[in-house]
Amino acid sequence: MGIPERKEREKEARREEILNAAQRVFFQKGVAVSTMDDIAQAAELSKGTLYLYYHSKEELYLAAANRGMDIMAHMFQDASATTDDPIMQIFRVGDAYYRFFREQRDFFRMFYFYESPEFHAGVSQGMLDQCRQQDQKVWAVVTAPIKRAIDEGLLHPELDPLEVGIMLWSNANGFLRLLDRNESYWKDAMGVDLLQTLRKSSALLLEAMMTEKAQQKYAGMILYKDSPVTEEEKE
Amino acid sequence: MGIPERKEREKEARREEILNAAQRVFFQKGVAVSTMDDIAQAAELSKGTLYLYYHSKEELYLAAANRGMDIMAHMFQDASATTDDPIMQIFRVGDAYYRFFREQRDFFRMFYFYESPEFHAGVSQGMLDQCRQQDQKVWAVVTAPIKRAIDEGLLHPELDPLEVGIMLWSNANGFLRLLDRNESYWKDAMGVDLLQTLRKSSALLLEAMMTEKAQQKYAGMILYKDSPVTEEEKE
DNA sequence: TCCGTATTCTGACTATCAGTCATTAACTAG
DNA sequence: CTAGTTAATGACTGATAGTCAGAATACGGA
Structure with a gap:
C-alpha cells in the first residue's frame, strides 16, 4: 500500500x-x-x-541556517577540490568564504545568531545534532588541507590543525563582519580592494606558519606581492 | 541656590x-x-x-556594556603604558585582553550582543554616540602602537594600522570566544595552555608583518619559543 | 504653617508575540 | 456510509516591553 x-x-x-x-x-x-x-x-x-x-522559532531559524551551512560546506568542498596542493587548497577555501559572503549575504547575516548564547532553548535534540553535524562538516573541510600541509612538512610540525584553522577562520570572519557593516566606507571612501586585503592577511598568517621548504616553494606568491592564487596553479 | x-x-x-x-x-x-x-x-x-x-532595555544594556568597554579601554591603556617599545605594547595589549577575558567574563559575554544587528531600535542618539565614542577609544589604544611600529620601520610600511589591528583583534576574539564555551575541554582534556596559544598566534602574525630589522631585534622572543613577554623588557 | 505648583514616581494597562489546545476538517479503511 | 485517524485551525494563555493618567513628594512663597 x-x-x-x-x-x-x-x-x-x-x-x-x-x-x-x-x-x-x-x-x-x-x-x-x-x-x-x-x-x-x-x-x-x-x-x-x-x-x-x-518545535519553536529557534528551531525554524536553525533549520534555515543549516541550509546556509550546507551551501557553504559545498562551496568549500568544491573550492578545495580544484587543486591537490594543500596550501593552495587553504587559499581556495578562503576565497570560497569570501564568495559565500558576496553571494549569500542573507545567510551570512543569519549566522550572526548562530553563536548567540541564548539558544538551546525550545530546540529538539535532533535539530541540535543536525547543527553539530553541519558544524563538523564545515570544520572538516577547513582543517583537512591544514592537516595535510603539516603532515607534508609545509607548515611547522609544532602547529595543531585546529589552532591554525581557528586563526585563519577568526581572521577571515573578523574581516568580513566588519565589511558587512562598513562596506561602502571601505570600498568607496578608502579604495581598498577587499578580496586582496583578505587574501593578504591570510597569506601573512600562512607564510608565518610555513617551513622554509614551503616558503621557498611559494616564494613570491604571497606577502606584499600580487597573489596569483586565481591563476592556474603550477604543480 | x-x-x-x-x-x-x-x-x-x-x-x-x-x-x-x-x-x-x-x-x-x-x-x-x-x-x-x-x-x-x-x-x-x-x-x-x-x-x-x-529609553529602552537596549539602552540599559548598552549603558552597562559601555562600562565594560571603559574597563577594557583602561586595562589596555595601562598595559600599553608599561613600555615604550611599540611591539611590546602590542603584546601587552593582547595580554590585557586575555586578562579582561579572565577577570571580567560577565562583561566579555555581554559584548556578544553588541554586534547583533537588531539594535539601534529604541536607543537614543546620545547613547549611540557614547557607544561610538567608546568604540573609538578602544580602537585608538589598539592601533596607536601599531601605527608607531610601522612608522619606526618595525612593521612593513605597506601595512595599514587598521588592517593590522583587525587581524590581531579578530584572531584574539575568535580564540577567546571559542574558549568561553569550551574552556574545560581545551584546558583539561587537551592540556593546552591557552595564554601561550593566544600569544603564539599573535606572535606568528606579528612576526610575519615585521621588517627584517625588527625580526632580528625580536628574534627568539616569539615563534615556537617560550615568550618572555611577561619578563622585564630589555630596551 | 499652609497652599499651589513642579517634579518624581507608580502600577495598572496596552500591544505584541511565542507557544498551546480544544475543536473542526479532511482523509482512510472497512 | 461510518467510525476512526490524521492534519489543520485560530482563539486563547502567558510573558514581557513599553505607556500614561494619576498619586505622592518636594519646593517656594505667603
Missing part, C-alpha cells in the same frame, strides 16, 4: 514549504523581527500548524 | 543606581532573559521609573 509513503512524502514537502516561507521572511525582515505569524502567512498556513512541524 | 544642583546630582545618582541594578541582573541571569521587572525589583523602583531614565 503506497498511502503511508505518499503521506510521508507530503509531510516532508509541507515541512520544506514551511522552511521556504520562513527563509523568505527571515531574509526579508531579519530573524529578530520576524514573527511566527509572518511566517504562517507566508506559508499560507495557520500558526498552530507551524508548531506541528517545528 | 544649590537646590537645582542637588537635584541634578540626585538624578544622576538614581540613573546610576538603576544601571547598577541592571548590571547585577544582567550578570546573574544573562541579558536575553533579564526582564525590566527584574531590574525594577532589583532597583527597588517601579518599572515606569526605569523608563524615565533609560
Whole structure:
C-alpha cells in the first residue's frame, strides 16, 4: 500500500514549504523581527500548524541556517577540490568564504545568531545534532588541507590543525563582519580592494606558519606581492 | 541656590543606581532573559521609573556594556603604558585582553550582543554616540602602537594600522570566544595552555608583518619559543 | 504653617508575540 | 456510509516591553 509513503512524502514537502516561507521572511525582515505569524502567512498556513512541524522559532531559524551551512560546506568542498596542493587548497577555501559572503549575504547575516548564547532553548535534540553535524562538516573541510600541509612538512610540525584553522577562520570572519557593516566606507571612501586585503592577511598568517621548504616553494606568491592564487596553479 | 544642583546630582545618582541594578541582573541571569521587572525589583523602583531614565532595555544594556568597554579601554591603556617599545605594547595589549577575558567574563559575554544587528531600535542618539565614542577609544589604544611600529620601520610600511589591528583583534576574539564555551575541554582534556596559544598566534602574525630589522631585534622572543613577554623588557 | 505648583514616581494597562489546545476538517479503511 | 485517524485551525494563555493618567513628594512663597 503506497498511502503511508505518499503521506510521508507530503509531510516532508509541507515541512520544506514551511522552511521556504520562513527563509523568505527571515531574509526579508531579519530573524529578530520576524514573527511566527509572518511566517504562517507566508506559508499560507495557520500558526498552530507551524508548531506541528517545528518545535519553536529557534528551531525554524536553525533549520534555515543549516541550509546556509550546507551551501557553504559545498562551496568549500568544491573550492578545495580544484587543486591537490594543500596550501593552495587553504587559499581556495578562503576565497570560497569570501564568495559565500558576496553571494549569500542573507545567510551570512543569519549566522550572526548562530553563536548567540541564548539558544538551546525550545530546540529538539535532533535539530541540535543536525547543527553539530553541519558544524563538523564545515570544520572538516577547513582543517583537512591544514592537516595535510603539516603532515607534508609545509607548515611547522609544532602547529595543531585546529589552532591554525581557528586563526585563519577568526581572521577571515573578523574581516568580513566588519565589511558587512562598513562596506561602502571601505570600498568607496578608502579604495581598498577587499578580496586582496583578505587574501593578504591570510597569506601573512600562512607564510608565518610555513617551513622554509614551503616558503621557498611559494616564494613570491604571497606577502606584499600580487597573489596569483586565481591563476592556474603550477604543480 | 544649590537646590537645582542637588537635584541634578540626585538624578544622576538614581540613573546610576538603576544601571547598577541592571548590571547585577544582567550578570546573574544573562541579558536575553533579564526582564525590566527584574531590574525594577532589583532597583527597588517601579518599572515606569526605569523608563524615565533609560529609553529602552537596549539602552540599559548598552549603558552597562559601555562600562565594560571603559574597563577594557583602561586595562589596555595601562598595559600599553608599561613600555615604550611599540611591539611590546602590542603584546601587552593582547595580554590585557586575555586578562579582561579572565577577570571580567560577565562583561566579555555581554559584548556578544553588541554586534547583533537588531539594535539601534529604541536607543537614543546620545547613547549611540557614547557607544561610538567608546568604540573609538578602544580602537585608538589598539592601533596607536601599531601605527608607531610601522612608522619606526618595525612593521612593513605597506601595512595599514587598521588592517593590522583587525587581524590581531579578530584572531584574539575568535580564540577567546571559542574558549568561553569550551574552556574545560581545551584546558583539561587537551592540556593546552591557552595564554601561550593566544600569544603564539599573535606572535606568528606579528612576526610575519615585521621588517627584517625588527625580526632580528625580536628574534627568539616569539615563534615556537617560550615568550618572555611577561619578563622585564630589555630596551 | 499652609497652599499651589513642579517634579518624581507608580502600577495598572496596552500591544505584541511565542507557544498551546480544544475543536473542526479532511482523509482512510472497512 | 461510518467510525476512526490524521492534519489543520485560530482563539486563547502567558510573558514581557513599553505607556500614561494619576498619586505622592518636594519646593517656594505667603
